[in-house]
Amino acid sequence: MITHVAAAGEGRGRVLLWLSSSAPTSSSAIEAAMVLARAYQSEVESLYVEDSQLFDLAGFSFARALAPNGSGWQDIAQSEMEREIKFAGAAFQRQVVGAAERATVPCQTRTVRDDPMRAIAAACSENGPWNVVALAEPFGGEAERRLEEVFATVPDMTGVVVAGRDGKSIEGPVVAIIEQLERLSSMHKAAERLAEITGGTVKLMLVSDRPNELARLDGEARLLLCETGEDVTLETVLTVSENVAPLAEALRRQRCGFVVAQYAGAATGGSDALRGLTSALDCPLLLVR
Structure with missing residues (x-):
């Protein structure tokens, strides 16, 4: 398959910047998504997925979470978890919109509650097939599994961008x-x-x-x-x-x-x-x- 991303307005794809609610954020990955969008005169869609599995798990009576101060395990308050996830999603979307404005890249944001793989496959199929997925989390650990799943389950994309945690300027060959x-x-x-x-x-x-x-x-x-x-x-x-x-x-x-x-x-x-x-x-x- 050729390396390609659809241009803005073409309606055939875009750079899909994806973050699951259970993952941290990489500023390098966000910058890389903007560079790629500019390179192909494309646009960015920032997709924040509230992982439905987290909410399913929180609904079980035996579910526990580690207390923020590390003092031990505590019951999960689903309403509080939902509020924290929404705050984190809003902060992520603001970060992406700011980066897009600085890079003069057209940008849309969307937040959904779903299984992460199902959400990203659906988002790519809407405009496909010329999408590139950018993992907005630092590569390593859980992101390695996500990368394998994206290539295995998302047909309407031509590639995936990964990056580390540090916000290193993209310079060099x-x-x-x-x-x-x-x-x-x-x-x-x-x-x-x-x-x-x-x-x-x-x-x-x-x-x-x-x-x-x-x-x-x-x-x-x-x-x-x-x-x-x-x-x-x-x-x-x-x-x-x-x-x-x-x-x-x-x-x-x-x-x-x-x-x-x-x-x-x-x-x-x-x-x-x-x-x-x-x-x-x-x-x-x-x-x-």
Whole structure:
């Protein structure tokens, strides 16, 4: 699938910035969503999902919550929980609207109470298929499971953006990780769009765990770029099976501002590989189908 987000007014998709009521917020993820929307002249919809499972759980007589002062467990007051979730949602939406205004990106906000996966699948199907989902929570832990579920259950989207907790400015080169030659053109174009907004350079990182395949990929990529007359920096990285340490180190040296990679590829195929890759980055990562 090509890397694409529908333009504003096209009615075929947008950047869907999604936060569940049970998750913290990442300012880096919010900024990344705005950058992506600007790159594709798209719009942002901020979807805050009040997790219905939390309310179902709170309705059981045996449900308990840890007291705010850490003094022990206490009964769950559903009305108080609902009020806190609504306050948190309102604060999140204000943060997103402020970021959209600063970035001059069209933005809509919506709050729903539903199962998170069902809510995001429904939101994407309304306008699809050219949506990109941005996880508004810091990547890691529970967000890893959410990422897998999004790719498994949400068909009307082309990719997912994840980022860490820190609000690092998106500066530095935009690096596209290329594992298959047929993806070079679309990944390169996505990196170029992002670089136009971030002001960074574009670099292509060719990756394989087989030396002969890496050499072939390098040769054909250079030939293809030569035919198009494009002057792009290429770097090759030889990985070892599922060990992404060489790739993570290469990305760390680049001091990337944004990274584009294929989801479920060699670099992101397993949770350990993806975790190792994201832990080495302090910039957003766009994972495409």
